[in-house]
Amino acid sequence: MTNLWDASAAEDFAARPLDAAVQADLAVVGGGYTGLSAALHAAEAGARVVLLEAGRIGAGGSGRNVGLVNAGLWLPPEDVAAALGPEEGAALNAALAAGPAEVFGLIERHGIACEPVRAGTLHCAHAPGAMADLRRRHAQAAAAGAPVALLDAAEAQARTGSPAVHGALHDARAGTIQPLAYARGLARAAQGAGAHLHEDSQVTETEYENGVWRLRTGQGGAVTARRLLMATNAYHRAPRGTDLPRTATLHFFQLATAPLPPGELAGVLPGGEGAWDTGTVMTSFRRDAAGRVILGGMGRPEGLARTFHHGWARRKLGQLFPSLAGVRFEHAWSGRIAVTGDHLPKVLRLGRGGLAVFGYSGRGIAPGTVLGRAAAEALVEDREAALPIAARDAYDDPAPRLRSAIYEAGALAWHGAAARLRR
Ligand SMILES: Cc1cc2nc3c(=O)[nH]c(=O)nc-3n(C[C@H](O)[C@H](O)[C@H](O)COP(=O)(O)OP(=O)(O)OC[C@H]3O[C@@H](n4cnc5c(N)ncnc54)[C@H](O)[C@@H]3O)c2cc1C
Numbered sequence: 001m002t003n004l005w006d007a008s009a010a011e012d013f014a015a016r017p018l019d020a021a022v023q024a025d026l027a028v029v030g031g032g033y034t035g036l037s038a039a040l041h042a043a044e045a046g047a048r049v050v051l052l053e054a055g056r057i058g059a060g061g062s063g064r065n066v067g068l069v070n071a072g073l074w075l076p077p078e079d080v081a082a083a084l085g086p087e088e089g090a091a092l093n094a095a096l097a098a099g100p101a102e103v104f105g106l107i108e109r110h111g112i113a114c115e116p117v118r119a120g121t122l123h124c125a126h127a128p129g130a131m132a133d134l135r136r137r138h139a140q141a142a143a144a145g146a147p148v149a150l151l152d153a154a155e156a157q158a159r160t161g162s163p164a165v166h167g168a169l170h171d172a173r174a175g176t177i178q179p180l181a182y183a184r185g186l187a188r189a190a191q192g193a194g195a196h197l198h199e200d201s202q203v204t205e206t207e208y209e210n211g212v213w214r215l216r217t218g219q220g221g222a223v224t225a226r227r228l229l230m231a232t233n234a235y236h237r238a239p240r241g242t243d244l245p246r247t248a249t250l251h252f253f254q255l256a257t258a259p260l261p262p263g264e265l266a267g268v269l270p271g272g273e274g275a276w277d278t279g280t281v282m283t284s285f286r287r288d289a290a291g292r293v294i295l296g297g298m299g300r301p302e303g304l305a306r307t308f309h310h311g312w313a314r315r316k317l318g319q320l321f322p323s324l325a326g327v328r329f330e331h332a333w334s335g336r337i338a339v340t341g342d343h344l345p346k347v348l349r350l351g352r353g354g355l356a357v358f359g360y361s362g363r364g365i366a367p368g369t370v371l372g373r374a375a376a377e378a379l380v381e382d383r384e385a386a387l388p389i390a391a392r393d394a395y396d397d398p399a400p401r402l403r404s405a406i407y408e409a410g411a412l413a414w415h416g417a418a419a420r421l422r423r
Pocket of ligand 1: 029033056059063064065066201202203204234253334335364366
């Protein structure tokens with residue numbers, strides 16, 4: 001079974017590998033939202049930009065995610081301010097509150113065919129006790145003037161079409177997209193603005209000397225640039241010369257049905273919102289433009305674990321939407337999420353002429369777009385103040401391997417226990 005986003009993207013994009021020596025003002029490593037947004041905005045500002053992607057555009061998280069374009073981070077705004085201090089916290093919260101508007105604005109400006117639906121998202125209570133967390137999130141967002149609404153169980157069940165939710169927080173700023181098509185559309189826009197993009201061009205070596213970066217690719221390409229942005233996040237393939245910190249990794253998988261007939265689909269998220277729940281082992285569910293239902297869950301569905309995770313998903317679909325019990329999935333795929341110890345993204349200085357941006361902790365569509373643009377401004381204009389979160393010289397993620405193992409063990413235990421309870 002294949003990645004639905006690959007199979008259904010209306011946007012196409014292809015670029016040839018770099019096989020020559022070129023010069024640029026800004027070299028970008030990584031063809032996901034962060035790198036593409038940076039390339040687009042830097043090229044629009046008149047910079048000579050070269051972007052190098054190891055695989056195809058969107059090969060990382062940007063071509064595999066759920067497509068929920070949410071405002072803010074996974075952490076509620078007050079927790080962000082508590083971690084960063086009031087000034088920096090307020091700057092990051094404000095920049096990311098406007099994130100969905102920036103994403104949907106780019107989609108409109110560049111005519112990106114990525115199934116944009118701006119009907120908001122629903123953060124659903126998986127148990128009655130989870131309403132306390134949603135009430136807290138609602139109060140914080142409402143205090144900042146965000147268009148959010150708290151729904152009781154009956155309202156949430158009507159909005160989702162699921163008897164299994166116990167309430168929800170609706171955020172009207174948010175929406176859904178076809179994530180890979182958005183990445184490809186950004187690539188097309190960046191190319192149109194004059195950026196040079198190269199696929200199948202893995203950077204294997206970086207060197208910084210006398211104010212100049214020299215990059216080499218495995219395919220015989222070379223770039224000399226004044227500035228460098230590493231935008232490789234959870235899919236980082238370390239080049240010699242640039243040592244980025246390792247973060248914990250959380251795996252998340254999705255399964256999608258075939259397009260369902262209107263009668264069968266009518267009761268599923270009739271307003272077109274994207275949804276996820278409050279469970280510690282979280283579940284996501286949404287529709288796509290063709291009428292498929294897409295279900296997601298935490299875990300790495302490989303080997304024996306695949307039986308547990310996919311078995312859980314089949315049962316979960318029927319539990320969420322009893323009329324869909326037994327409906328088969330046609331697509332299955334998964335991806336890696338870089339989760340930092342404090343769930344905040346990081347901007348790291350690479351010497352004097354470079355930045356690395358990573359660690360979106362599961363909330364990277366709007367934040368990647370926003371921080372990619374801000375990193376381009378910081379690098380091209382030599383203006384770090386453009387960043388809504390301070391750049392730092394070092395970052396040490398706490399026990400990344402152990403935390404990764406705990407995430408996976410937790411997901412496996414949860415999905416496995418759900419199977420045993422059914423027997
Ligand atoms: C399954 C899943 C579901 C998610 N759901 C959501 C969601 O609903 N909403 C949301 O906001 N966020 C979500 N996220 C998070 C979001 O997808 C990511 O945070 C975001 O895509 C990160 O973008 P990026 O550009 O920083 O990195 P990526 O998109 O991962 O791009 C990094 C790129 O760098 C390339 N690369 C690595 N090393 C090299 C090298 N040496 N040379 C050249 N290229 C290199 C990789 O091939 C890759 O294409 C989800 C993530 C996953 C995996």
